[in-house]
Amino acid sequence: MKTVSTTPYNDQKPGTSGLRKKVPVFQQPNYAENFIQSIFDSLEGFEGKTLVIGGDGRYYNREVIQKALKMAAASGFGKVMVGKGGILSTPAASHVIRKYGAFGGIVLSASHNPGGPTEDFGIKYNIGNGGPAPEKITDAIFARTKVIDSYKIVDADDVDLDAIGSVDLAGMTVEIIDPVADYADLMETLFDFSAIRALIGSGFRVVIDSMSAVTGPYAVEILEKRLGAPQGSVRNAEPLPDFGHHHPDPNLVHAKELYDDVMSADGPDFGAASDGDGDRNMVVGKGMFVTPSDSLAVIAANATLAPGYAGGIAGIARSMPTSAAADRVAEKLGIGMYETPTGWKFFGNLLDAGKATVCGEESFGTGSNHVREKDGLWAVLFWLNIIAARKEGVKDIITKHWAEFGRNYYSRHDYEEVDTDAANGLMANLRDKLATLPGQRFGALTVSTADDFAYNDPVDGSVSKNQGIRVLFEGGSRVVFRLSGTGTSGATLRVYVERYEPDAARHGIETQEALADLIAVADEIAEIKARTGRDAPTVIT
Structure with a gap:
């Protein structure tokens, strides 16, 4: 085992699903190592326990798995289970953690984002229930990344990820498993x-x-x-x-x-x-x-x-x-x-x-x-x-x-890679309007309530604020505005538009037509075109 000196990076705050950046960012000296060590440094009681590692096979997957294996051995894990070829789908990784009673897992993915030498990569930590780490852990990981000054790794040959079976890595067992069965x-x-x-x-x-x-x-x-x-x-x-x-x-x-x-x-x-x-x-x-x-x-x-x-x-x-x-x-x-x-x-x-x-x-x-x-x-x-x-x-x-x-007419409009300052300004302007929106009329639509959604967890009592701006209209229609945490370039503004229609005779209308007035009002309230320069969404779903 050796201890390697390092210096912090200031951009390793996990989003809704871990840390996602472009591959060249992860290829910077010690970038992946810093984040992995920060994960280990934020956990307690894993000595001798089992860790699961796998990913979606995207570019740089195998290289980071080798780093993570050697760092897990240096940090004291007793065993690591890895999908053959470095492959484990995210739900399969969750199942393996749960089935085998693992302490947790590292999932290497940027989900639905493109892959390749200049595209996206991601690392996230899943806890023992198989789910993504809660905010108290991701906050601790981020805090650690800001002050980290060294990481531990064993000096050993790479593990053959393509041969099912168990091998020893500096005293830690590495078990290569069938990722599908x-x-x-x-x-x-x-x-x-x-x-x-x-x-x-x-x-x-x-x-x-x-x-x-x-x-x-x-x-x-x-x-x-x-x-x-x-x-x-x-x-x-x-x-x-x-x-x-x-x-x-x-x-x-x-x-x-x-x-x-x-x-x-x-x-x-x-x-x-x-x-x-x-x-x-x-x-x-x-x-x-x-x-x-x-x-x-x-x-x-x-x-x-x-x-x-x-x-x-x-x-x-x-x-x-x-x-x-x-x-x-x-x-x-x-x-x-x-x-x-x-x-x-x-x-x-x-x-x-x-x-x-x-x-x-x-x-x-x-x-x-x-x-x-x-x-x-x-x-x-x-x-x-x-x-x-x-x-x-x-x-x-x-x-x-x-x-x-009844039918809930519903659509999401994504404005991708919007200038980050412009996107933040749009959301700040919306928050400033919240108190004055109720009662305002926009054509045939009247705002009933408007807020910035906050969640009170009924299980652990934790509170999560600023989770998206909601504008609700009389009759059950609504528009929601959020900035997504899954992209790696600029900001993604998501606008969600919904209208409830109980009358079956009106269930055959084309969705964008059924929502046309709400879409126009969403732009008027948020000033989307004026603030982002976008005439239309990048993707409509």
Whole structure:
């Protein structure tokens, strides 16, 4: 073991999902080492315990794993479990931590952000429940990064990440595991694989686009090998360091080819896509794109159709910007409904306490208490289970759901890589207006309330403030403004627009048309064009 002197970097504050920067930033001398050591320095009681390490296979993944292994050995961990090839999807990493009782895990990913030599990389720490570290830990990590003056590492050869089995690294055991098997086995306990297999065997065509990212091996094992879908049903199945130049974000912009295929006359009956690290999903059926908000609501309403949830669900949790579609399901089922800030870590306490069973975010993330991360393939399998049980297609399931619960017209407008000062100025100006907005009329819309969302955790009592600005209108419509913490360049302004429509006769309006007046009011209130110089969003979902 050797101790290496270092100096702090001033930009290592974790966001909602760890530290994300461009690869050249992480390649600076000691940059990754500083952050990893700061993680270890912020933890207690891990001597001799097990750590899980894996990532989405993006560029620089293998190099950082080798650093982390040698630093874990120097810091006193007894064992590290690593996915073969350095691969572990984020939900699979969560499951491995939980199944084997690991102390925690290091997940190397920048989620849905592009990969490559000049693109994005990320490191985050997950705690023993399998979920992202809570703010008290990420705050401690950041505080440590600002004063760190050395890190510990063993001087040893690199570990062969491609050979399953155990090796010794300076007295610490490194176990290279099959990254897929444990996760696939878990899915088989939750869903009716026999019914899904019969659905596929009947000629129901399913395709999954893994976007040359981490879920390829998982989807091939589950969909093609265990469920009997024809070979090639999983597209872009090989994880590549640059994701094959894809932007691995499963939405209508970056997965348009899949969407167009499913919507074509002779295309598949069902399509799905996953993101870089496997925790997000897009679901498309013949004639129907499913919004993430509606997906959460439909899964919750039909949860008992899956064997793993046959006893019912305890409650539903959603992030504040996610539409209120799931709220109406919770109300009818008579179960708890929890509105949290954006960031999966806020769901962990609710899941651990048994208050919620399923949860979701509008940013294409859905999950349950089976792990402590959102889970893309889980959501896809849940949909296939529902289709197999109801013997109805996606479009029929969605339209019948709207007829029963009403439709929440909903859209997110992203303004990416906005000048950071301009974005911060826009939000500051909005906060200054909050007190004067209630009662103001904008055309036919009247503001009922306006606030900066704060969350009081019902489990541990912690308070999280400044989580997004909400402008609510009479009749149930609303607009939400947030700056995202997942990008690495400039700022991303997210604007969420929602209108509730109970009348089934009005459920066939095109979404942007149904929301047009709210979109215009959002720009007027926030002065988006004037302050950012943008005439239109970068992405609309």
